[in-house]
């Protein structure tokens with residue numbers, strides 16, 4: 001069991017301030033995923049937790065004990081890297097056993113730990129092979145095995161699947177989910193660029209941006225209730241469309257007149273006096289559907305991408321602005337060049353003012369988060 005606390009953690013390299021005032025409590029057994037744009041400091045934060053990077057300010061505590069000056073080997077942490085640098089002349093078993101032998105464990109202990117890791121990672125048939133006789137996915141499992149044999153309280157993963165091809169990524173991602181399920185009391189922190197990994201593996205996702213934490217929450221909570229336009233655009237693919245407009249009627253249901261001519265009813269309350277407020281209406285591509293009635297958006301389809309189970313429609317790709325994208329279920333041949341009218345369910349829409357979601361307005365008490373049954377995204381956390 002291990003819970004982690006980051007309190008006011010910051011990192012600077014001389015004058016370069018990479019991270020500032022990071023505050024985060026991670027409970028024992030949680031699977032936390034760090035996401036964020038390239039260079040936002042995900043790996044730096046992970047390496048500070050591991051003890052591979054000095055913490056410039058603030059406190060890292062594990063189980064209440066300050067860890068800032070504790071060497072990596074004494075933190076009860078194991079880290080799995082993107083490049084799985086195995087010793088090429090050692091068998092799988094010896095690669096996994098290496099750290100244990102250095103630590104002076106007995107032969108029996110080493111044997112038991114490597115057998116157990118081999119079983120957990122389905123590597124038993126390969127224990128006597130050299131790394132060169134393994135696939136990329138198997139090699140990455142050996143790298144994970146090297147962490148497992150040490151039985152750490154906290155696992156850190158730095159983009160462990162990014163060197164694998166698409167099919168192996170899926171298979172290895174599922175194995176990591178199963179590994180976590182087999183070790184419910186072990187805490188895992190995982191850095192990735194991959195939306196699907198973040199959405200499917202995480203108990204909570206931490207979105208890092210601009211040197212700080214933009215939002216922390218369960219995957220579907222971030223998807224359905226982003227605090228700002230950055231998180232709204234970062235979580236979900238293709239990104240949420242942001243359509244400018246102004247509020248024309250307030251109440252439990254807000255009416256927005258869009259600059260593009262459309263009209264939207266949004267299930268986010270506004271107050272008397274909000275009439276005329278400039279907003280961006282957020283609508284996810286997968287929440288759009290064709291309509292003959294009042295439309296949020298009407299446009300000529302510039303381009304379609306038929307992906308099989310869905311078709312992506314692109315609008316405004318030749319203009320200056322950001323294209324609008326709709327994702328319709330099924331196959332829609334012959335839509336390119338046609339005018340399409342689109343709407344969405346009021347409960348699926350988002351409203352932003354000055355970049356911030358109106359859901360999180362000062363003085364508004366949000367009801368506890370409940371996933372929306374009709375959420376359009378196919379990605380769900382594992383059961």
Ligand SMILES: Nc1ncnc2c1ncn2[C@@H]1O[C@H](COP(=O)(O)OP(=O)(O)OP(=O)(O)O)[C@@H](O)[C@H]1O
Nearest residue numbers: 013016018036037038039040041042043044045193
């Ligand atoms: N030794 C260093 N000296 C100065 N700046 C550094 C040093 N190491 C990292 N940085 C800077 O810190 C920032 C964060 O880097 P980090 O690798 O943590 O980002 P990241 O979010 O993991 O990025 P990516 O997604 O591209 O892997 C980057 O802007 C990087 O240039």
